[in-house]
Ligand code: NAD
């Protein structure tokens with residue numbers, strides 16, 4: 001049994017991924033690591049280490065000394081935050097990846113998961129049912145870092161045999177952990193506002209369609225990809241993965257079935273341009289064919305589970 005580390009474990013994905021991995025492989029096999037001095041209470045059921053992904057030597061020493069053989073590298077700045085600090089976003093999103101890929105190249109790490117994003121696509125990409133292989137001219141620093149990361153993952157696989165696997169996550173929706181500064185964050189906040197105050201001001205326009213996914217699907221897909229036989233993983237850049245797709249107006253209509261007086265108004269800000277450059281929906285047929293991916297939550301099911309679990 002390999003020891004596993006999730007670096008960037010206290011964020012929206014990491015929190016749920018650590019819990020799911022501990023559930024599957026045993027709490028003591030999964031090290032959570034993040035900048036925070038202490039783990040959030042929800043992660044107290046297993047080992048936690050304060051670690052900065054940019055402190056290369058410390059990361060190397062910890063992984064080598066503890067014989068960690070699988071790393072999920074989640075530490076990054078997301079799209080909206082990255083636009084406010086492009087230099088640092090590039091540094092964080094790239095340097096951490098090289099530290100982990102090099103450890104894998106040297107044989108210490110046997111398997112790497114590194115998440116990409118729908119942000120690798122840009123304004124010249126076909127927006128509907130965006131194919132796996134298509135025009136990719138990202139216009140955000142976040143998207144540029146994810147596209148470069150994908151190229152490096154594929155390069156390390158082809159040149160050095162590194163077993164690295166990746167998914168282009170859509171906007172992820174969960175009720176357990178808040179989102180961390182992305183353009184799709186509205187689609188989480190809207191549920192909490194619908195439940196608490198009954199109204200919401202959206203930073204995207206009513207008709208902005210984006211690919212989205214319920215977190216349970218994302219976590220299941222991630223672990224399924226990592227558990228799939230290596231020969232099935234034909235794509236070593238990152239797989240397209242689709243869950244559902246909706247606009248703020250369509251999401252509002254679904255929420256109104258639970259909160260009939262829910263009111264939304266729209267004040268688009270700088271995130272509108274980011275959203276406008278991204279796909280409306282995703283074609284994930286390669287993931288379906290290669291490792292059997294299938295989403296379980298459509299928009300209706302996602303709204304139901306969110307509304308039932310937010311109190
Ligand atoms: P998040 O912002 O919620 O969490 C990121 C975590 O990384 C935080 O806990 C933060 O403290 C930690 N971190 C930041 N800098 C660090 C450093 N130097 N060292 C160690 N930890 C550090 O992000 P998330 O939504 O959980 O996303 C995780 C990954 O998935 C990112 O690479 C992101 O680009 C990708 N992704 C997320 C989504 C989404 O919708 N959530 C979609 C596409 C891709």
Ligand code: SER
Nearest residue numbers: 078079117182183184
């Ligand atoms: N949800 C992410 C973001 O909006 C997509 O990568 O940044």
